[in-house]
Amino acid sequence: MEIIKFKETDTKEIISLFYETVHSVNSKDYSQVQLDAWAPRDEKESKMNSWKESLSQNITFVAKVNGKVVGFSDLTHTGYLDRLFVHKDYQGQGIATALVDMLESEAKKLKLLEIDTEASITAKPFFEHLGYKIVCSQTVEKKGVKLANFKMLKKIK
Template identity: 30%
Template sequence: MSVPLQANKQIEVVPYRRRYARAVSELFHHSVHQIQHERYNAAQLNAWSQAPRSSQHWDLRLSRSQAWIILVTDAASLSKICAGFINVETDFHHQGYIDSLYIHPDWQRQGLGERAYRQLEQWAKEQGYCQLSADASYLSRGLFIKLGFVQQQRSYQQKLGQVLPSFYMTKKL
């Protein structure tokens, strides 16, 4: 169940730093295992994320790309919660590929994914990227369509003997 954003909450989209690696790892694993969709069964979710990966894994993965963290700050306590993250590949062969966009289940459907994407798109335009692409899950496909992406084809990833269906989508900038 989503927790509605309240007036006393502030949202920031900040560049990724190593100190967020553990929160990203936990958020990713938790988000995957909270998926309830008829297109994904338990075996597929376990293949998608068997257990939280190490902080080192996530730091290496996100440091090799351009990444942002979505922080929700409670104005009263000033505590910050990692509510999501997004990253885009910067390597020449994969330039402009959105590798990850995950929002904690408690914060989904409140505009955080779109807000993070807008930050990424602005950065990509400043870098001179002419296109962005993503393999969208059944859950994120609607968001990517709303953001102006066009489905090019169905795509599939194989992990631990399980096939994870998705949609290869692109957007011209």
């Protein structure tokens, strides 16, 4: 596995990975209606420009195996860990940990004091394992559908 900085040419593969991951890995914690609201398949194309822009502006790392995108994560310059997704066939192989380690290293270089994120039910145990603490549980609304998640925070040393 190699972890590299985001290139705009990876956008389409990243978006596909996002949809596949949400609709498979998160299905144990969220209903189909919730998954469809979170990652509506009809928005795949419209996400191309907005994600290309936000992934380019953020600190974004992409994990690849044999040239294939198997994970990605991004952090804003203010310390918000926006997205962290690993391909459904590559779960549990240390990819998410490696991506977050890279982001935390960048956060230290920026002299950020903390990183915050909004973790899904599925991702909460992973973030807790890495030392993130729950600030609060919350309900977010996407397309009129309510989804539970957790605002989490980690102090950067």
